[in-house]
Amino acid sequence: MALKHAVLAALLDGEYSGYQLAKAFDIGVANFWHALPQQIYAELAKLEREGLVTGRQVVQETRPNKRLFQVTDAGVAELERFAAAPSKPAFIRDDLLVKVQAVDRIGTGPVIEQLEQRACAAESKIELLGALLRRLRGDADEEEFLRRGERIGPYLTCLRGLAFEEDHRDWCRRIAGVLRKRQASRARS
Numbered sequence: 590m591a592l593k594h595a596v597l598a599a600l601l602d603g604e605y606s607g608y609q610l611a612k613a614f615d616i617g618v619a620n621f622w623h624a625l626p627q628q629i630y631a632e633l634a635k636l637e638r639e640g641l642v643t644g645r646q647v648v649q650e651t652r653p654n655k656r657l658f659q660v661t662d663a664g665v666a667e668l669e670r671f672a673a674a675p676s677k678p679a680f681i682r683d684d685l686l687v688k689v690q691a692v693d694r695i696g697t698g699p700v701i702e703q704l705e706q707r708a709c710a711a712e713s714k715i716e717l718l719g720a721l722l723r724r725l726r727g728d729a730d731e732e733e734f735l736r737r738g739e740r741i742g743p744y745l746t747c748l749r750g751l752a753f754e755e756d757h758r759d760w761c762r763r764i765a766g767v768l769r770k771r772q773a774s775r776a777r778s
Contacts (some may be wrong), residue, residue, distance in 0.1 A: 594671045596636060601740075602659045608626075610629055611629050641665055642660055697768040697771065707758075
């Protein structure tokens with residue numbers, strides 16, 4: 590998957606400025622695709638040149654002018670082609686796991702601290718994703734929303750992000766606990 594497809598999918602919800610799209614990435618899309626604001630702006634310009642999005646200038650009196658972007662029919666067709674192509678399996682690439690792998694030789698102190706920091710960060714993301722899920726479904730309960738919601742794709746990806754963050758938080762806490770116990774037993778020996 591390229592950033593192109595993540596941007597096109599995010600724009601399916603309506604017309605966004607680059608700033609708004611970057612914020613949408615921070616909240617909803619970041620649980621499955623990370624991009625810096627500069628990358629998003631560059632991708633929008635490229636997508637506009639390719640005719641996959643259109644942009645229009647909005648004149649603002651008290652603030653700088655902005656451009657709003659929306660997906661074109663060609664952009665939707667590109668997403669349809671992308672959706673029809675086989676997906677590649679996901680893989681984990683995480684520097685913290687390298688540190689855990691090496692913990693027997695490098696010591697546990699800094700690794701335990703980083704695991705605890707990651708657990709706290711995951712907890713913050715869990716709260717954000719929970720709030721986003723509640724906002725997306727409005728007054729409907731989850732089962733009702735999943736049966737009848739108008740646009741459930743963003744909801745489904747947030748559910749995946751929530752499950753990932755909960756699992757990540759729990760794993761980090763468990764491994765920090767294991768390492769703390771080992772550290773304590775070695776100190777007593």
